[in-house]
Amino acid sequence: MLNASFEAPPALRPGDRVAVVAPASGFDRPAFEAGLAVLGARYRVEYGEGLFERQRYLAGADERRLRELNAAFADPDIRAVFCARGGYGATRLLARLGSPGTHAAAKPLVGFSDITSLHLWLQSGGYTSIHAPVLTQLGRLPPATAARLFALLESTAPAAPLTGSATYGDGIAQGPLLGGNLSVFTRLLGTPFMPDLTGAVLLLEDLGERPYRLDRMWTHLQLAGVFERVAGLVLGQFIDCEEKDAPYSSADVLRELVAATGLPCAAGFPIGHGEVNEPVPLGVRVRLDAGARTLAFLEPAVKA
Numbered sequence: 001m002l003n004a005s006f007e008a009p010p011a012l013r014p015g016d017r018v019a020v021v022a023p024a025s026g027f028d029r030p031a032f033e034a035g036l037a038v039l040g041a042r043y044r045v046e047y048g049e050g051l052f053e054r055q056r057y058l059a060g061a062d063e064r065r066l067r068e069l070n071a072a073f074a075d076p077d078i079r080a081v082f083c084a085r086g087g088y089g090a091t092r093l094l095a096r097l098g099s100p101g102t103h104a105a106a107k108p109l110v111g112f113s114d115i116t117s118l119h120l121w122l123q124s125g126g127y128t129s130i131h132a133p134v135l136t137q138l139g140r141l142p143p144a145t146a147a148r149l150f151a152l153l154e155s156t157a158p159a160a161p162l163t164g165s166a167t168y169g170d171g172i173a174q175g176p177l178l179g180g181n182l183s184v185f186t187r188l189l190g191t192p193f194m195p196d197l198t199g200a201v202l203l204l205e206d207l208g209e210r211p212y213r214l215d216r217m218w219t220h221l222q223l224a225g226v227f228e229r230v231a232g233l234v235l236g237q238f239i240d241c242e243e244k245d246a247p248y249s250s251a252d253v254l255r256e257l258v259a260a261t262g263l264p265c266a267a268g269f270p271i272g273h274g275e276v277n278e279p280v281p282l283g284v285r286v287r288l289d290a291g292a293r294t295l296a297f298l299e300p301a302v303k304a
Contacts, residue, residue, distance in 0.1 A: 006128045006176060006283030009080075009106045011302040012043070012153045016079040019072035019278040020047040022059035024114040025087025027136045032084055038146050039082060043271060051084060058089045066093050068148040079107055080153060085136045088112025091184070094118075100125030108153055108302065110134075110155045113207070116180030119278045120188050123178055123195040123283050128301060130181055130251050131203070131271070132159065141277060152301045159301065162278055163292040164235070165268030166251075173232025173288045174298075177280065179203035186217045201288050203280070204237030205272030210243050210255040218257045232264040232288045234295055238272030244274025264290035291299030 012018075018039070029052070039045050050068060053060030072081045091114075101123050109118055109129045119129045132149050133141055135228075152159055164257040178200040179185055188194045198271065206214070221227060241250040251267070258265045266288060281301035288295055 005123055007106060007126055008128045008301060008303045011156055011304060012079050016043050018043045018080040018082060019047055019073050019078045020045055020082045020084055021067050021068050022084040023065045023093060024055040024089035026059045027085035031136040031139060035135030036136050036219040042150055043150055051102050058133035059097050059154050062092050066096055067182050069203040071270055072261060078199045081107060081109050083134045084110030084116045087132050087206055090114050091117045091187060097121060100127050104289055113181050114184055114185040117188060119282050120179055120195060121193045123191050128281055130279055131282050133277045136283055137277060143159040145278060152279050152281060156304050158297040158299055161280060161296040163270045164223055164266040167253050167290050167293055168267050169263050169265035170291045171264030173200045175231045175265045177201050177203055177286045178282060179234050182217055183209060184208040186220050197226060200230050201232045201234060202230045203234045206238050207273040208240045211250045214241060214250060215253055227263060233258060234269055234288060235267035236269045240272045243293050264288055264291040266290040
């Protein structure tokens with residue numbers, strides 16, 4: 001079993017100062033403003049004008065994005081760090097971020113998709129984080145999703161359980177929840193930024209990856225020994241992952257791949273790029289009952 005414990009950051013309160021950063025791709029301004037309205041109704045939101053810079057497919061140069069992220073982590077008065085968008089680019093910063101412990105990182109980082117690389121960086125240093133909507137997604141999601149996010153950040157009680165839609169492998173698994181976006185996760189295998197996966201419950205989701213690509217990435221995990229180390233699998237949403245006119249679905253492919261691992265696995269959790277993206281804490285211990293398709297959280301995301 002995994003011996004490492006993950007440090008939870010202090011709980012937030014309404015009105016706390018929080019920072020918004022753009023460590024990955026540039027983004028649509030109206031979608032950002034919609035998410036900002038939701039976040040700003042709860043906290044005092046701060047960000048620099050550099051947030052809106054563009055350099056090809058990135059939110060400005062690496063130096064700008066790195067400086068912004070470092071400043072948000074280092075400021076003791078900033079209580080949480082929210083990401084504007086995923087896309088691509090966060091992995092470019094990892095080699096220059098250093099150890100999470102040198103960044104006053106005991107504060108929640110909130111985001112998903114490409115932000116998976118920063119989550120894994122934090123977990124490799126022993127910190128929890130929040131897999132949750134980025135600002136450009138937050139404004140179009142149901143109000144209940146924002147309420148769950150705020151509860152995760154402010155309550156010292158464990159998060160409410162989630163229910164999936166299918167069992168791919170029966171059984172029960174218990175351990176820290178790690179992972180995120182499948183494509184990003186595979187890119188960090190073999191790097192210093194991948195946390196110890198021994199005994200973990202692995203969360204995976206993705207967008208726009210055709211079934212053969214899912215198979216290729218899954219096979220990469222298998223060849224790297226990931227399925228020999230983790231205790232169970234939680235599959236979120238796999239959006240726009242179908243092959244046109246194919247007689248099989250991405251779910252068919254994933255179900256077959258899961259069966260070969262022999263691991264407990266439930267699928268169809270409302271986590272990822274779909275119409276609902278329920279926030280979940282990473283690094284906290286969970287209990288997966290794959291037969292019942294339930295994911296229970298055994299620890300809070302924050303501490304008093």
